[in-house]
Amino acid sequence: MKKRNTLKATDMGINTHHEPVIYMREDCEICQSEGFSANSRLLLECDGQSIIATLNIVDNPVLAKGYAGLSKIAMQRLMVKKGDILDISQAPVVSSLAAVRKKIFGNRLSPQDLQAIIMDIGNHRYSDIEIASFLSVCAGSRLNMDEITGLTLAMVNSGKRLLWPDHKEVFDKHCIGGLPGNRTTPIVVSVVSAGGLIIPKTSSRAITSPAGTADTMETLANVNLSLSDMRRVVAETGACLAWGGAVNLSPTDDLLIRIERALDLDGEGQLIASVLSKKIAAGSTHVVIDVPVGETAKVRTHTDAERLISLFTRIGQACGLTVRCVLTDGSQPIGRGIGPALEATDVLAVLQNETDAPQDLRNRALLLSAHLFDLAQQCGLEQGLRKATELLDNGNAWQQFQRIINTQGELKKPVAAKYRQTEKAPRNGMINAIDNRQLARLAKLAGAPSSPAAGLYLHTRVGQLVTTDSPLFTLHSNSRGELDYAMAYYQQADIFSIKETQ
Amino acid sequence: MKKRNTLKATDMGINTHHEPVIYMREDCEICQSEGFSANSRLLLECDGQSIIATLNIVDNPVLAKGYAGLSKIAMQRLMVKKGDILDISQAPVVSSLAAVRKKIFGNRLSPQDLQAIIMDIGNHRYSDIEIASFLSVCAGSRLNMDEITGLTLAMVNSGKRLLWPDHKEVFDKHCIGGLPGNRTTPIVVSVVSAGGLIIPKTSSRAITSPAGTADTMETLANVNLSLSDMRRVVAETGACLAWGGAVNLSPTDDLLIRIERALDLDGEGQLIASVLSKKIAAGSTHVVIDVPVGETAKVRTHTDAERLISLFTRIGQACGLTVRCVLTDGSQPIGRGIGPALEATDVLAVLQNETDAPQDLRNRALLLSAHLFDLAQQCGLEQGLRKATELLDNGNAWQQFQRIINTQGELKKPVAAKYRQTEKAPRNGMINAIDNRQLARLAKLAGAPSSPAAGLYLHTRVGQLVTTDSPLFTLHSNSRGELDYAMAYYQQADIFSIKETQ
Incomplete structure (x- = not known):
């Protein structure tokens, strides 16, 4: 043979x-x-x-x-x-497929099974249809606590793992996503590291959204840090704002996410393992997770949120990670910019305490920072909030942000788009709702995130009264074609619901 | 837009x-x-x-x-x-994928859901990973009776459906496969149609085996019949032996089978729907299904067989089809030839009552014919067997076979292979077991079924005493390379288990 x-x-x-x-x-x-x-x-x-x-x-x-x-x-x-x-x-028979078949036939997966499956997927031994099969039989709530824990640890083991031997407690924050413009990370990292917490933050690029934190940070700084760069920046500043892809944490996750997106499967087990494995691999011991709940957010009801929060917390515990989830309002976007550079502008405005800085972004970042301080120092949320506010108001957070960026490379100015177009309200009334998903799509059609300057700038919020003279949003784009195309989409979409006020 | x-x-x-x-x-x-x-x-x-x-x-x-x-x-x-x-x-959103997601999340599929899914798959609206996802959450025993029935009827509706308005009862036979050489169909069709039953048989080509009935029949006859050809042949002879692919019965089945094979998923619901939908679409009212059970057959244990038989029968009933399953010995191949032309030679030997015709093939075909007579005439199995034997022994079946073939086109002589090589037993002893799967692979490596003359001819059976002078099998191939390659495979495989007799 x-x-x-x-x-x-x-x-x-x-x-x-x-x-x-x-x-x-x-x-x-x-x-x-x-x-x-x-x-x-x-x-x-x-x-x-x-x-x-x-x-x-x-x-x-x-x-x-x-x-x-x-x-x-x-x-x-x-x-x-x-x-x-x-x-x-x-191709030889991939032996862990026997474990997938076991799960198909309704049996539980052992930690060893999950380890073998994730290793084979990580080594590219599965075809796309085999990954699809595995994800489908693990989706919904088909994984129990032990299985999600096993999956999380298997995913941690599939990649590099950072250790911070000088620090007993290492902090992290995460948002499960779905809310355009919710770019709190750079602010939270600056505030809590200014307050003495160690927070070596790795972030991802956008997968389906108009911007990921790494995309936004890249318009301001060098985020492409090697492992030794990260160590150096954290040693000097207590924090970093790096792109996670460069340090190969939980790499199998990306292979799974690609098929999950294609199947539009949002398995809760998969989501939890994906988030927690990256935090554990990054060497975190404490993490605050922002869970926005809203009709057009990722999590739509309080019941779903409660279930998810309970699983996150318990599985975190099983993996030796302290997890605190914060249920937040996900009914509309946060901040005004949507798209890498436009979100960076919002972040800078908040850090620099500009008078017109978006208050919702500021408040959300302060809330999450307060939870981190409370986790670290058991100071209570109120005291944490006071501390966070002080660090932001007195300019310490802004100085700390600049220190981090300058240690990573050099502070850049976010680029501006070539073309802009402002759309006014179609009629008088009150903004009743803003569709997060359609708004994100509009920003993407304008070119975000691959064109960093592209996206949109929101001029209005839910509850605001508008007339036909009120601007709703300004589209930013580097190509006329994309701008026109995005406007054509806007015309047939139903993003802003305006209620007549009589 | x-x-x-x-x-x-x-x-x-x-x-x-x-x-x-x-x-x-x-x-x-x-x-x-x-x-x-x-x-x-x-x-x-x-x-x-x-x-x-x-x-x-x-x-x-x-x-x-x-x-x-x-x-x-x-x-x-x-x-x-x-x-x-x-x-x-x-691409627009494929709306039936919502039903797949429903199933992923553990809910039952309604007949309407299944109809929509099968229609969209039949119209090629699903990607391979989406089909894989659907099959995975329907595999094992994840479909209940109602769902399998719904799936069967949805598959019938996805293609053409034959009607035989002149006949109240239309018969069919099927083997669930896994046994090389088990080419009973041409014999059964000839016997029972010689006995007056209407049996418009459509068969498939090999998917993973060394020969399908259509491949074997093609070495003897024209099997590429249009629908009107089929009607003409059945009107004249009461039967036909056609390739099913030409008449587009349950076409979605082929799309599913391709992904099932790739995933090595043998979902029982899928298997049942696949078999029964083709029978119903062919206009059959009564069908006998051969279920070989053996360690290296498709069904390995009697428990599995009983469960499958019960489902086949009950779901057939729910779809208005009378199904009788016959549990048979699947411990070793049937007949001596394995490969299209070599199996055709066996079939001719049995029909022509040659003295050295393989008795196991003859007996298996007579048993299945007896069951069909019993289904049709409630004559009892013993009486059915007598009738079948008589029709075969007196040459009526052979005449009927020739009538069918001549009405379809012209009787051809099976082709012979250019190269042959006989392998002898490696030592003295008794043949203890023959591995069906490995033997099938050996025949395929020799070139079957794409080279119709290729395959192998078996000289021995389980229970037989052999010496180092006894031929085990003769490989037939049209290329030296394939012959050598198959022999190399044989050397490292473990097809014949020979027990020393002291």
């Missing part, structure tokens, strides 16, 4: 996202003798590296005889270049 | 199996303005046809500006040719 099947590698120039694809000719003898057909799972080996890839059969003369084409991600993961020799064989 | 995004179509020459893929340039303005990225789901429209396709981003100069490349299946389903104008937009 040890006959070698080899072909030379070549780049097909095709981006298949995370799923590696190998392209082989229809008349390829290996396909014929081995019985490979379109969609077969193949093991590719080259120079000690190996990956599993899905086969696509090609009858296009572009692919020369003797060559196998690889998609971008296959080239990358195998670390091959054109002409390298590939060994091609049937 | 009614801005049109158009590109010209071109064939990428890539076979992505059932999942349509659209390839767009990295610098394509549509991708940028619409925010499409690798793996986005897009709606493609052209001339009244539309499909949903998955996006792959290409940076290869092969794809010219202004063009979008399509995979084979995308070209076919959209019925476009190079240069046709495609309208490209974000």
Whole structure:
């Protein structure tokens, strides 16, 4: 059975996202003798590296005889270049799939099962449909406490883990998302580290939102820190504001999230494991989680929020992490800017105590900071709030923010967009509701987050009286086409509900 | 929102199996303005046809500006040719996915839900990961009786349905598979139609086995019958032996089976719906199902078989179909030939009452025929067996077989393979077991079923004494390479267990 099947590698120039694809000719003898057909799972080996890839059969003369084409991600993961020799064989059975089948058939997964599954997914041994199968049978509330705990720890083990041996207590904050503009992190980090807490913050980029904290921070600072950069910045300032992707914490999470998004599955077990694994891997001991509740937020009812909060807290405890969840108002966006640079502008306004700084963003950041102080010092929430407010008002937080940024690199000025367009209220009345989801989509259509200056600036809030002269929002975009397209979307969407006031 | 995004179509020459893929340039303005990225789901429209396709981003100069490349299946389903104008937009939300999510969250699916899901899958609106998600949460025993019934009827409705208005009772037989060489269908059809039963048999090609009934019959006859051909043959002979694929019965089943195989999921609900939907769509009223049970067969234990049989019978009843399951010995292959032409040779030997015809194949076919006679005439199994034996022994079945084949086209002689190699027993002893799965794989490595003459011929059976002079099997192949490769596999496999007899 040890006959070698080899072909030379070549780049097909095709981006298949995370799923590696190998392209082989229809008349390829290996396909014929081995019985490979379109969609077969193949093991590719080259120079000690190996990956599993899905086969696509090609009858296009572009692919020369003797060559196998690889998609971008296959080239990358195998670390091959054109002409390298590939060994091609049937993919071996992935043994942890037996555990997935066990779960399909209604049995519980042990910590060992979850460890094996997450390791195989992390090593790219699962096809997309296999990941979809695993996530589907774990979605909803199909994972019990022990399983979510096992999943969390397995995800921690799948990547790097930061240790902060000089600090007994390491703090963190997180927002489960769904609320445009809710960019409290840079403010909270500045306030609590100005108050003496250690908070080495790693943040993600946007997945489906108009901006992630890393996208926003990148318009102001260098966020691409190596592990040793992070250590240096934290040693000097007690905090950092880094992009988490660069330090490889819980990397399997990203592979799962991609399929979860595609399936529009928001499994609570998955969400909890995703959040907590990143915090544990970052070396945190205490974390405050912002859970906005609102009709168009991620969590829609108080009942759902209570359940989620209870699970977060108990599973945190099982993993040795102190978790405090803060249920907040998620009925409308926070702040005025939506999009990386526009949110950065809001953050700066709050930190610099400008008179027109968005008060809702300020208040939300102070509340979360107060909870962190209370967690750290058991000072009570009121005392925590007083302390946080003082640190913000007296400029200490702003100074601390600048120290962090300057230690990471240099403070940048957020870029401005080329094109702007302001839309006024269609009629007189009171703003009754603002749809978070549609508003986020509007900002994305204007170009956020890939164009950092793009997004929108909100001029109104729920409860405000408007006339046909009142501006609702200003779109910011770097391309006329995107601006027009976003406006066309706005015209047919139903973002602002305006109630007539008689 | 009614801005049109158009590109010209071109064939990428890539076979992505059932999942349509659209390839767009990295610098394509549509991708940028619409925010499409690798793996986005897009709606493609052209001339009244539309499909949903998955996006792959290409940076290869092969794809010219202004063009979008399509995979084979995308070209076919959209019925476009190079240069046709495609309208490209974000794929609309597939509403039946809400029902899949409902099932994920542990709720039951209504007949309407199942109808909507199967219709959308049949119309290719689901991505592979969405089909995987649906199958995973329906696998194992996660579907109850009502759901399996709903799924069966939804699958019937997804394709054509044959009606036989001249016949009150229409018979059928099926084997759930897993046993190489178990080619009883042509014999059973000949016997029972010679005995007056109406049996318009449609069969499938091999999916993972070395031969399907359609593959075997194709070496003897024309099986590619249109619906009107089928009607004519059945009107003249009371039976037919056709390939089911040509008449589009329960077409969604094939889309599901592909993902089931890839996930190695054998959901019982899915299996039952798959089998029964094809029978109902074919217009059958009575069906006998052969359920071989054995350690290396599809059903491994009597407990599993009993459960499956009970479900088959009750769900058949709920769908208005009389189902009788026959539990048979699945411990070793049936007949001697494995592979299309080699199995056809066995079938002819039994029908022609040759002295060396394989008795196990003859007996299995007679048993199933007896059950069909008993179902039709309530004559009792013993009387049914007598009748079946008589029709076979007196040559009526063989004459009837020839009538059917000649009405379908012309009787062909099974082709012979170019290369043969016989393997002898490695030592003296008694054949203790034969591994069905590994034996099937051996026949496939020799080239079956794509090379109809390929496969193997078995010289021994369980319980037989062998010496190192006894031939175990003869491999048949049309290529030296495949023969060598199959032999290499045999050397490292463990197909024949030989017990020393002292």
